[in-house]
Amino acid sequence: MSAEINLTLKVWRQPGPSAEGSFSTYEAGGISTDASFLEMLDIVNERLIESGEDPIVFESDCREGVCGTCGLMINGRAHGPQKGTATCQLHMRSFSDGDHITIEPWRATSFPVLRDLAVDRRAMDAIVAAGGYISVNTGAAPDANLTPVPKEAADTAFDAAACIGCGACVAACPNSAAQLFAAAKVQHLNLLPQGQPQRWARTEAMVETMEAFFGSCTNHGECEEACPKEIPIDFIAWTNRDYIKAKVKNRKLAD
Amino acid sequence: MAQAITRASTPPPVRSAPRLRLPWPLSIYQTAVGKKWVMGLTGMALLGFILVHMTGNLHLYEGPVEVHEYAETLRNLGTEIVPRTWLLWALRVGLIIAFVLHIHSAYSLSQMSLAADQRYRGGRNYIAASFASRTMRWTGPIIGLYLFYHLADLTWGWFNPDFVRGDPYHNVSESLSSVPVAVLYIVANVALAVHIFHGAWSMFQSLGVNSPRYNHLRRYLAATLAGAILVGNLSFPVFVQAGVIDDGGRSFVEELRRHGAAEEDH
Numbered sequence: 171m172s173a174e175i176n177l178t179l180k181v182w183r184q185p186g187p188s189a190e191g192s193f194s195t196y197e198a199g200g201i202s203t204d205a206s207f208l209e210m211l212d213i214v215n216e217r218l219i220e221s222g223e224d225p226i227v228f229e230s231d232c233r234e235g236v237c238g239t240c241g242l243m244i245n246g247r248a249h250g251p252q253k254g255t256a257t258c259q260l261h262m263r264s265f266s267d268g269d270h271i272t273i274e275p276w277r278a279t280s281f282p283v284l285r286d287l288a289v290d291r292r293a294m295d296a297i298v299a300a301g302g303y304i305s306v307n308t309g310a311a312p313d314a315n316l317t318p319v320p321k322e323a324a325d326t327a328f329d330a331a332a333c334i335g336c337g338a339c340v341a342a343c344p345n346s347a348a349q350l351f352a353a354a355k356v357q358h359l360n361l362l363p364q365g366q367p368q369r370w371a372r373t374e375a376m377v378e379t380m381e382a383f384f385g386s387c388t389n390h391g392e393c394e395e396a397c398p399k400e401i402p403i404d405f406i407a408w409t410n411r412d413y414i415k416a417k418v419k420n421r422k423l424a425d
Numbered sequence: 426m427a428q429a430i431t432r433a434s435t436p437p438p439v440r441s442a443p444r445l446r447l448p449w450p451l452s453i454y455q456t457a458v459g460k461k462w463v464m465g466l467t468g469m470a471l472l473g474f475i476l477v478h479m480t481g482n483l484h485l486y487e488g489p490v491e492v493h494e495y496a497e498t499l500r501n502l503g504t505e506i507v508p509r510t511w512l513l514w515a516l517r518v519g520l521i522i523a524f525v526l527h528i529h530s531a532y533s534l535s536q537m538s539l540a541a542d543q544r545y546r547g548g549r550n551y552i553a554a555s556f557a558s559r560t561m562r563w564t565g566p567i568i569g570l571y572l573f574y575h576l577a578d579l580t581w582g583w584f585n586p587d588f589v590r591g592d593p594y595h596n597v598s599e600s601l602s603s604v605p606v607a608v609l610y611i612v613a614n615v616a617l618a619v620h621i622f623h624g625a626w627s628m629f630q631s632l633g634v635n636s637p638r639y640n641h642l643r644r645y646l647a648a649t650l651a652g653a654i655l656v657g658n659l660s661f662p663v664f665v666q667a668g669v670i671d672d673g674g675r676s677f678v679e680e681l682r683r684h685g686a687a688e689e690d691h
Binding site: 180182193243245246247272274277278279280281282290292293342343344345346347377378381382383384385386387388389390391392394395396403404406407408409410411412413414417421 | 436452453460535537545547554559627635640
């Protein structure tokens with residue numbers, strides 16, 4: 171059963187990267203509880219356009235929780251109140267009639283606001299570019315099961331590979347550390363046979379690139395709670411271990 | 426379009442690479458994950474000390490003579506091989522190094538995080554972060570200041586007019602019988618327990634000691650360690666105040682010395 175609810179939105183408006191931003195309040199009446207959070211914002215934007223105002227800028231793409239483009243700080247929680255859910259998969263039935271909702275962009279020094287709720291997340295791309303890949307000769311597809319992978323390793327690597335790179339871990343972290351993102355990107359390759367040849371070079375390069383942009387992990391565990399893919403912080407511990415090993419092994423290889 | 430989004434240039438790194446590259450193992454300490462390793466390892470050493478210190482202090486419940494004997498045992502550690510107090514001093518130097526590294530890594534990592542973080546204007550909701558994890562940067566300095574007071578009070582005797590060098594039982598009972606001092610010890614040791622509650626768990630993550638089968642035990646271990654240290658350390662000010670630990674203001678070590686001096690006179 172769908173119902174309609176009336177909401178008051180407090181939205182961060184910022185005209186450009188270097189402009190001063192501030193909160194604007196909008197009344198959002200008659201929102202269907204079947205609408206997703208982004209659809210609710212679409213409705214608000216339609217009304218803003220009709221009344222001649224600038225629509226609220228926010229990012230979205232697939233709207234089915236797999237692309238990682240959307241991401242809003244909703245009432246002080248990354249991706250809103252529902253656990254394991256990206257903003258696009260959050261529905262208005264999670265809210266009640268008369269609710270006040272505060273919407274802010276991800277905040278971190280390395281996530282500068284582009285406009286309103288859209289932030290520049292290219293610092294995360296820099297981490298992946300540093301080693302989040304395997305180098306293989308492309309050609310004909312290899313035979314299936316040519317490289318045996320234990321079931322447990324495949325499952326765990328897949329848990330890490332579920333990362334959609336939305337940046338919620340950084341947004342939720344009081345230190346603005348990107349440990350969960352970087353660890354997921356390091357470990358989904360480090361856990362598999364295909365990732366072994368570059369394992370130590372990858373770990374060192376990705377961790378050190380991460381440290382150039384983001385804060386230092388203090389093991390609060392906020393990232394794990396915010397992650398729409400529920401990636402556990404175990405990967406962070408394994409990356410810490412791999413990093414020290416990498417520091418030893420890379421030195422041996424360099425000599 | 427006048428209002429088109431203008432792309433900002435690639436965000437500049439928050440932290441620039443160290444100007445001076447130290448030689449290999451020291452270079453590990455120049456990275457944040459390396460510093461967390463050092464913080465975890467030194468934390469483990471300091472935790473070990475606190476546990477031994479608290480357990481050793483339980484000799485207070487046996488009496489002044491036993492505490493004195495325990496103190497002498499510590500000074501005589503390793504006398505089979507090295508001169509008296511050398512091993513004790515080696516342990517002390519190790520502790521001081523661990524303490525300095527623990528503080529330095531905490532300070533520089535905090536600076537790094539403060540530079541990387543931006544405040545949420547609408548506030549932030551904490552879900553997983555505990556009171557302990559969020560107050561590490563407060564409980565740490567509290568413990569540091571308390572440690573200074575603790576050494577000045579019971580090792581150097583700056584604040585205690587009745588201080589007798591080498592009589593821990595007497596000094597403890599004289600110091601902690603003052604209510605403000607007892608309160609200070611209680612507050613500081615609660616801060617210490619809160620710090621350990623997060624630190625003893627966090628240590629495993631920082632050092633990469635993580636195995637899903639045993640992970641749940643890490644929280645229990647941290648809670649047990651924090652609880653044991655809290656109960657043990659709080660018992661001293663409480664029982665001094667209650668009059669259980671009390672030598673009536675007469676230092677037995679002082680009397681022993683006076684007695685020894687008197688015998689020499691004969």
